[in-house]
Amino acid sequence: MQRTLFGALAAIVLAAATSIPVLAQTADKPLAKRDLDQEGIVAEVIESIRKDGVLTVRVRFRNTTDKPIKFLLVHSGRYDDNYISAGNTKYSIIRDSGRNVVATPTDGGGWIETTIKAKSTWSWWAKFPAPPADQKSYTLYLKVGPPIDDVPIVDKS
Numbered sequence: 001m002q003r004t005l006f007g008a009l010a011a012i013v014l015a016a017a018t019s020i021p022v023l024a025q026t027a028d029k030p031l032a033k034r035d036l037d038q039e040g041i042v043a044e045v046i047e048s049i050r051k052d053g054v055l056t057v058r059v060r061f062r063n064t065t066d067k068p069i070k071f072l073l074v075h076s077g078r079y080d081d082n083y084i085s086a087g088n089t090k091y092s093i094i095r096d097s098g099r100n101v102v103a104t105p106t107d108g109g110g111w112i113e114t115t116i117k118a119k120s121t122w123s124w125w126a127k128f129p130a131p132p133a134d135q136k137s138y139t140l141y142l143k144v145g146p147p148i149d150d151v152p153i154v155d156k157s
Contacts (some may be wrong), residue, residue: 013125030060031152036105036145041116045140045148047125051156054094055130057084057140060123063116070115073124073144077110079103084151086131091138092141102127 003058007099030044040063047051047058064067079101094102106112116122131138131153140148 031154032140032148034145034148036061038071038143038144039070039079040067041071041144043142043145043148045151046123048151048153049156050130050133050153051128053080055084055128055138056125057128057151058125059140059142060121061116062101062121063118066118067096068117070113070116071122071144072111072113073125073142074106074110074112077106079106079141081141082126083141084128084131084138085141086135086138089131091128091131093128134136 011151030046031048033042033044035042042062042064044060044062045057046060047056049056059071061071063071071115073118082093104112104124114122133155135153137150137152140151142148
């Protein structure tokens with residue numbers, strides 16, 4: 001009994017260990033990316049999923065330098081400076097019944113400011129109303145740089 005349990009546990013650990021690199025490789029390749037206005041920071045769209053009328057977007061901000069960089073994404077509660085457009089329509093971040101954005105939360109003053117360590121990353125997410133099903137991509141506008149064009153939409157059911 002003990003050998004069988006040990007063998008089963010070893011098989012599970014081995015299976016999990018061998019699948020980790022595959023998942024890491026998938027997560028490392030961004031769907032779209034763009035250098036930002038702040039030198040040394042690159043925005044990488046790593047998730048863009050449309051499901052049940054909602055588009056979930058996740059962006060990884062990569063510090064490519066050898067020094068920490070202070071990074072400001074939202075100030076004074078101005079979350080609407082970050083949005084998407086598809087076709088001829090602008091989509092703002094969804095708000096809940098309390099008028100709070102459904103996204104990475106701000107601090108008490110309405111700011112999202114962080115220090116990204118050297119050669120490290122920091123991630124941000126937001127939920128938007130999904131563009132119509134015939135729209136297969138969009139442009140992401142972040143207040144910190146030029147638009148990120150042609151971000152593909154991945155449909156999930």
